[in-house]
Amino acid sequence: MSTFGRLLSSIKGPEDIKNMTFRQLDDLCAEIRRELIGTVSHNGGHLASNLGVVELSVALHKVFCSPHDQIVWDVGHQCYTHKLLTGRYQEFFSLRQENGLSGFCRPEESEHDSFVSGHSSTSISAAFGLAKAKELMGDDSYTIAVIGDGALTGGLAYEAINNAGRSKSKLIVILNDNKMSISRNVGSIARHLAGIRSKPAYFRLKSRVEKAILKLPKAGVKIENGIIKMKAGLKNVLYGNTIFENMGFAYVGPVDGHNLRVLCDVLESSKEIHRPVLLHVCTVKGKGYIFAEENPKAFHGTSGFNIGTGNTEHADYSFSKRFGTSLCTMARTDTRICAITAAMASGVGLNEFAHQYRNRFFDVGIAEQHAITFASGLAKNGLLPAFAVYSTFLQRGYDQIIHDAALQNLKIVLAIDRAGLVGEDGETHQGVFDASFLHTIPNITILAPSSYDELDSMLKDAFYHYKGVVALRYPRGEQGFIPQDYHSQKQSYTFYGDPDAPNLIVTFGRLFSEACLARDILNKNGKAVCILKLNVVKPMDPSVFDKVKNFSSVFFYEEGMQEGGIGQSFGFQLYQVGFKGKFSLHALPDQFIPQSTVASALTHFGLDAQAMAASVLQGEKTVE
Numbered sequence: 001m002s003t004f005g006r007l008l009s010s011i012k013g014p015e016d017i018k019n020m021t022f023r024q025l026d027d028l029c030a031e032i033r034r035e036l037i038g039t040v041s042h043n044g045g046h047l048a049s050n051l052g053v054v055e056l057s058v059a060l061h062k063v064f065c066s067p068h069d070q071i072v073w074d075v076g077h078q079c080y081t082h083k084l085l086t087g088r089y090q091e092f093f094s095l096r097q098e099n100g101l102s103g104f105c106r107p108e109e110s111e112h113d114s115f116v117s118g119h120s121s122t123s124i125s126a127a128f129g130l131a132k133a134k135e136l137m138g139d140d141s142y143t144i145a146v147i148g149d150g151a152l153t154g155g156l157a158y159e160a161i162n163n164a165g166r167s168k169s170k171l172i173v174i175l176n177d178n179k180m181s182i183s184r185n186v187g188s189i190a191r192h193l194a195g196i197r198s199k200p201a202y203f204r205l206k207s208r209v210e211k212a213i214l215k216l217p218k219a220g221v222k223i224e225n226g227i228i229k230m231k232a233g234l235k236n237v238l239y240g241n242t243i244f245e246n247m248g249f250a251y252v253g254p255v256d257g258h259n260l261r262v263l264c265d266v267l268e269s270s271k272e273i274h275r276p277v278l279l280h281v282c283t284v285k286g287k288g289y290i291f292a293e294e295n296p297k298a299f300h301g302t303s304g305f306n307i308g309t310g311n312t313e314h315a316d317y318s319f320s321k322r323f324g325t326s327l328c329t330m331a332r333t334d335t336r337i338c339a340i341t342a343a344m345a346s347g348v349g350l351n352e353f354a355h356q357y358r359n360r361f362f363d364v365g366i367a368e369q370h371a372i373t374f375a376s377g378l379a380k381n382g383l384l385p386a387f388a389v390y391s392t393f394l395q396r397g398y399d400q401i402i403h404d405a406a407l408q409n410l411k412i413v414l415a416i417d418r419a420g421l422v423g424e425d426g427e428t429h430q431g432v433f434d435a436s437f438l439h440t441i442p443n444i445t446i447l448a449p450s451s452y453d454e455l456d457s458m459l460k461d462a463f464y465h466y467k468g469v470v471a472l473r474y475p476r477g478e479q480g481f482i483p484q485d486y487h488s489q490k491q492s493y494t495f496y497g498d499p500d501a502p503n504l505i506v507t508f509g510r511l512f513s514e515a516c517l518a519r520d521i522l523n524k525n526g527k528a529v530c531i532l533k534l535n536v537v538k539p540m541d542p543s544v545f546d547k548v549k550n551f552s553s554v555f556f557y558e559e560g561m562q563e564g565g566i567g568q569s570f571g572f573q574l575y576q577v578g579f580k581g582k583f584s585l586h587a588l589p590d591q592f593i594p595q596s597t598v599a600s601a602l603t604h605f606g607l608d609a610q611a612m613a614a615s616v617l618q619g620e621k622t623v624e
Ligand SMILES: Cc1ncc(C[n+]2csc(CCOP(=O)(O)OP(=O)(O)O)c2C)c(N)n1
Pocket: 049, 052, 075, 077, 078, 118, 119, 120, 147, 148, 149, 150, 151, 152, 176, 178, 180, 181, 182, 285, 300, 342, 343, 344, 366, 368, 393, 396
């Protein structure tokens, strides 16, 4: 009988691997990889990043004592092995599903998840804060941040290194260098890391050096007064100084991140350095699954796939792709048009643009703040930049939008992808705040296409019709249901349906499709309804209110936060013009929205067609 899987299923917590032999741990890593591939092939998830850190995760839990020693995973998309080792094997089948395990670190899920994660480059700041707090409370445990080379392109990481570098904290930063962000990693830091990895002298001496180092006690790290004497001397010959040493960290590495014995030795050694350490670990993204190793970009975040063929199940077309195509078309005739991404070229549909217009394409790394100020600079000197960004990551650049772009009334286009609910990534990734946080800023126009055709025409308007910052927001995935007799118009709003009906559904973006489906349901029930679709969400065209005033019941639906959202503002303005009917607002409540399919969340929060139809049928209480 096969015993494969026995080791993993026997693990109730990290203490269960402490006494395993390296041979057993090697077997455990194989079992973990099989589990990762099996589960992600069903549920989707961040496969390649997780396959790359199996040995690192095992080594960390062998050497350190979580949760006392705290591990902070940057982004957290690579924490699946950590979950399997910290008592969550039995629930792992529910990964990323409604009410299931999160695909990121969630302190409420486990005491071993020391800090919430999802957005990039936070780990060193968080870990330094955790470490300082423990120090002040007389707790001498370790704090470990695990950060990828992609996440290291985010400015927050350097703010943290700058701050921590002069401390004596028991902070160990593990740099997981796989040369990849989602796409190939970019920028000077990627080049610096490549330099460290690839100095010819290093390769020539590599095996000799490793042997020499391993022969010495504690993996060759000879420590005097907290300084790694021998290693520093040796390394200086080989590489010169690293940026990390220049910023006050002890640098250890680079080491093979798939060699458990070396990893455990080096981690043990790092414990004895009484100041912040940066341990540079080299891994292969996708390690152990041929399709992911060959195409780590496709398996960074994947939908379900066939294990045997590596074929994924996802829709071929999306708003993102349409945006990319449309931008390419416009860039052909207007050489001022440029595209910016913060390390999300594939996700936002810019691969083709990058290919066709290399000089006008900028992947700035995971640096949303910089992207916006950089775009503002381009705009100031006459170019037409579009920054394509997920709604959730745009949150990073709030002040830059206000201070660097809007205040100067600069024409930058914010192509806001994943606006609205995103599904399985859950709380950290929902795009439910942008409409609320943008519509209070002067000099901004917010456009909300509901179809691919509208995206095309609004993108054109964004560049050539409106002044100042233009935010064009569209959802994750495909266009929804658009009735054949609906024709996009260039006005700031469109009425569709029976203009004499007493009931009016008002909405924008993706929910227009739900409203059209609701109208069909209502018509079948003999109830007439009209729909008002807002094309320009901000500034609101004042002429709309005199028209809306004539309906007796107005139902506003918004796939975003109710508090401070578009609907609240709309309702207020409607009452200002003397509306006497009923106004009811349906939007997301004041809570973080958990993971589930988008369809399920729309149903849960009363934003789908059935809920809309039911509300109209039942009538609603007036919201004062
Ligand atoms: C602020 C922010 N911007 C963008 C992302 C999207 N994102 C998630 S993982 C990732 C790449 C991270 O690369 P790296 O840290 O090297 O991890 P790897 O997947 O290579 O292990 C990006 C761009 C994010 N999570 N947060």
